[in-house]
Amino acid sequence: MSKKPWKRKLFVRLCIVGFTLLGAYGLYLDAQIKHRFSGSIWQVPAQVYARPMQLSVNAEITRTEVKDELALLGYRKASDVTSSGTYFFTTNTLVIYRRAFHFPNGYESARRLKVSWNGNRIVSIVDLSSQVSIKQTQLEPWLVSRLITSNREDRMLLDQQSVPETLIDALTLTEDKDFYHHHGIAPKSILRALVANVVAGKTVQGGSTLTQQLAKNVFLTRERSLVRKAKEAMMAIAIDARYSKDRILTAYLNEVYLGQNGDNAIHGFGLAAHYFFDRPLNELPIQNLALLVGMVKGPSYYNPLRYPERALERRNLVLRILFENNAIAKNDYEQMILSPLGLDPSGTLASGKFPAFMEKVRSELADILAQPSLRESGVKVFTTIDINAQRRAEKALVSTLDNKQSSVGVELNGAIIVSDNQTGEIRAMVGGRRVGFKGFNRALNAYRPIGSLAKPIVYLTALEDPIQYNLATPLTDSPLSLPDKDGRTWQPQNADKKFRGRVPLITGLTDSLNVPTVRLGVEIGLKPIIDNFYRMGVKSAIPNVPSITLGAMALSVFEVNQVYQTLANAGEYAPLHTVNSIVSAKNALLWKHADFKAQVVDEDATYLTNYALHQVTQTGTAKRVGSTFGNTFMAGKTGTTNDYRDSWFAGFDRRNVVTVWVGNDDNKTINLSGASGAMPVFIAYQKLQEPKSLTQRFPSSLGIAHFDSHTGERIFPGCGSTLSVPAILDVLPTEATSCNVSSPSTNHAKKEEKVSWWERIFGN
Structure with missing residues (x-):
């Protein structure tokens, strides 16, 4: 009996088993492909945008x-x-x-x-x-930064509508001419490449289609073997069978490797357009698109920043292919091959820009999107940063500290925060003198005594009791002894070591007098002052001791800015924040900042306090601000701590609050007051900006009233020693009818007639 039928049966059975196994493996690969393509194909960095x-x-x-x-x-x-x-x-x-x-x-x-x-x-x-x-x-909005994922890959996803037709023509004609006609693999191309490689004795030509390249890049390793090549081919066939050519091409455009940005790999044409040309892909001229297509063959070898001659030759080859296939006209082709590469060498994709601000963004983002997978799904994070304000804040801090450094004996450092008065949106944050260094963030994490920056809250708290206090109320300025928390005697002194007897309340704040401020704080009670600090945004613990009236409390620049934001916003608290909204990679809104605001301190008292803070910049400790900016009015307060260890300034115009701290990291004396250290940073910043003159809504209950500057009694307008300031009129005694008549101590006055805009905003 012949054994051939048995062998044939065995062969058939083996073939059936083989095809069954191959089919099963194909189904397994197809399931892998479907699972990957139905979800997020890649880990995509969160894109962080500035405010529009x-x-x-x-x-x-x-x-x-x-x-x-x-x-x-x-x-x-x-x-x-x-x-x-x-x-x-x-x-x-x-x-x-x-x-x-x-x-x-x-x-x-x-x-x-x-x-x-x-x-x-x-x-x-x-x-x-x-x-x-x-x-x-x-x-x-400007693209600020990209929160690179753990695999160090960076990409900017494109959709089909945002891809120029010329790019598709250039890519397919150069890399895979039969892309729209084959079924994932091109046998003729594989055979042609095989022959060329055998003749050359080495690999000189590849036969992979774009679909094979996509399968290799997304699913496989870079191993060179027949098994890996066979797997790549099977995957390419499965991808082609399951998905449209347009979807495959869009995936390839997002996946292809096109270079390095430091440690991070640049994937996709969308990101490469921004990296090499600082423009979106759909704005690139044809010659720039041709350069990117030319780089696909060898991103390192044809890197235009390192090898411009090679890149130019490769670009012109792609342009010639387009011309020979009638994709561009002859005249256009001749002009394009003569054009320069047109690169942007600025490195706009450098990660880690503005590290202090980005630290706050990352913190908020971790709270909003707790799952790391969500943060690595290509979300777009719209922040509050104003890049021009950020760069000017950096320049102001660095240049001022550099100028001051030679006059002090220790290393100076500092921090600055700029926020929007009304919204609480942080426009700029600088965490140290080395502005690009991702290290200790002094804006958020350095807690230092705030000195006289505490005084406005003492006066605000007093002015919330308008029956007892107004801007003309006399305060005693005479020697004072108080027990401190350790039972020792504390004797506060004014900066000039002098006593004035009595001063109007506004003078105590304008001239930053210590003794009247302490007396006022003790008189009204420390607890209401502490409560106001908490209501206005302070989270740190504040000790219940008289010295807090002079700033013996350690706060961060962030907390101080929050307090002054509330002041600048007429007593309305809006939480400081850096993230406004987050959308998915497909532009679906995932989260939006709640527009929370609360009136936490009295509006009338806040207006009166801000009036005094404006006077600080005109005649008080910050008068250099007023003399520098003329009719562009601002408000602000200097702060200096014991032994000149900390220099502070907080000020605002109509739009922004700026808080500055200058000091030494080891808490050594810097011999700079608030006026000589931090305030120059504020002035330097505002000179770089275009500040908006301060205006505040004049509350209906206020009017301009006239007082005797010595006694604080209400007097007839035009009398000697007159102090004319805004006040809550309903609680004041009726003014005298002449300079020789004492003002009654009872009966409330009717509201005064309307006054000029100048008086309504700033008083006389």
Whole structure:
């Protein structure tokens, strides 16, 4: 009997088993592919954005501020303004082709706008496509940083709609000409590559399709073996069978490796466009797209920042392929091959920028999105930072400390926080003199005695009792002895070691007098003062001792800024924060900051306190602020601690609160007062900015009243020794009818007639 039928049966059975196993393995690979592609294919860094600049009719925002923002965003000056990302300025007009962007509150398409100014105020915004006037618009936010994932891969996801057709043409024609016709693998290309490699005796040509490259990069290792190659081919076939060509191509565009940014790998054309050209992919000219496509073959070998000649040759090869396939015209091709690479060498993707601010962002983000997988899913984090304000704060701190360093015997350091008065949004945060160093964050984590920055809260607490206290109330300035917490005698002194007998309450704050402040604090009680500190945002423990009236409490710059934010916002507390909203990689809103505000201290008393703080910058310890900025009015307070160890300043204009600390990390004496150390940082910062003159809503219960500056009694206007200040009129005695008549001690006055805007805001 012949054995051939038996052998044939065995062969058939083995084939059946083999195909069954192969099919089962194929199903296993398909399940892997489906699971990966149905979820998040990659770990994608959270993208951290700055606040978007708002442009609205009647807003006081200068042309210089807008120009700075456009430069930051990489807008290009162009006389025709016909493409996204271009603009043109005349004397009082801006024509801009604003980029499209998906904001947290929805998508806004690219828009050609005309913005007009009268002085420093925007008077109109017109959509030039429809010639319709609009009330407001916003510029897309700047990409601040990227919170790189643990695998050190960085990418910016693209969707199909944001990919230029020319990029697809260049990629497929150069890397996989039959992409739209094969089924994941191209046997002819594999055979052609095999022959070329055998003839050369080494690997000189690859036969992988784009789909195979995607399968290898997403699912496989870089191992070179026939088994890995076979697995790659099977996966490519499965991917091609399951997904559309457009989806495969979009995944490839997001996955492909295109270089290194320090320790972090740059993946995808979206991120590469920003890294090499500082522009979004859809704004790149064809020659820039050709360069990125050319780099696919060897990102290191064709790195244009290191090997520009190689990169230029490779780019021009891709352009020639486009020309030969009629994708670009001859004249365009001839111009493009002569154009420079057009790289942006600024390194805009450097992670770790603004480390102090980013520390607060990371902390808030960890609370909002507790699961790390959510933070690594490509979410977009919209923060409160104003990059121009941040850079100016850094410059102001560093330059001032550098200038002061030679006059002190120890190493100076410092911190600064800038926040929005009304919203509590932190615009800038600098945690130390080495602004780019990710180390100890003095803005958040250094707790130092605050000195005279505590005094406004003492006076505010007194003014909340308007029957007993007003700005003209006499305070005693004479020697004082009090027991301290250890039972020893504490004898506070004024800075000049002098006593004045009696001073008006406003003078005690304006001139930062210690003894009257302590007497006032003891008189009204320490507990109400401490309670106000807590209500205004302090979290640290405050000791119940008289010396807290002079700032014997250790607070952070963050806490001080929160207190002064509440002051600047008419007593309304808004929590300081850095994160406003978070959206998913698909632009679905995941979280939004709750717009919480609370009136925590009396509005009338706050206005009176702020009036005094404005006077501090005019005639008091911070009068250099007033003399420097002229008619741009501000308010502020200096602070100095014992032995000149800590120098503080907190001040505000109509828009922002700025808090500065200067000192030594080892708590050594720096021999700088608040006026000579921290205040110059504030002034340097405001000089770099365009500060907005302070205005505050004048409460209806207030008016301008006239007092005898010595006795504090209400007197007839124009009499000698008159102190004219805002006051709560309903609780005051009726003013005298002449300079020779004493004012009655009872009967409340009617509200005075309307006064000028000057008096309403600043008094006489």
